[in-house]
Amino acid sequence: EAAVTQSPRNKVTVTGGNVTLSCRQTNSHNYMYWYRQDTGHGLRLIHYSYGAGNLQIGDVPDGYKATRTTQEDFFLLLELASPSQTSLYFCASSDQGDQDTQYFGPGTRLLVL
């Protein structure tokens, strides 16, 4: 099964703080994704990428930046964190096909005070 790791697993920051969430996949998948999961909203796509240097905007991108530095590594940046960004963040990866399964990392729980 595809391996996706995330760090940190838990993070607490203050309003206005800078946060970087990291994701690594070791399966040579082309696509990587960042989602947030909130009660009542399900999983919502923030940003995604189909290769190193590529970035695509998802459905809820406001307040987030992302960068894909290599095939393996995808980062989510919150430059001025707000309490509304308190959430559970998942990274996922998939191969290049239209019908390929997405494999999720273990998640990062972020609390913005």
Added chain:
Amino acid sequence: QQKVQQSPESLIVPEGGMASLNCTSSDRNVDYFWWYRQHSGKSPKMLMSIFSNGEKEEGRFTVHLNKASLHTSLHIRDSQPSDSALYLCAASIGGLGYKLTFGTGTSLLVDP
């Protein structure tokens, strides 16, 4: 932006019973449906996918798809306590299959 609606929000079934979960998309361009299962405190894992009209069975799990009504359903027979989880339905458009839209999920509790 398409919406994916799931029902019911929560469901309790006795051990050994049948659980039936529903999912409908609002976008007529949707081609693919997935069902993901998320146990408490864990990440979502793909359970089943269906891309054509009809039915697909894998062990105790059966998924149906009616593309005309953009409706899919997941049925779990002989439900086990280990099936207790959040079930998430996702849909995507052909050619953009990597871009999933998820519903808010059905929380299933199997009562031993």
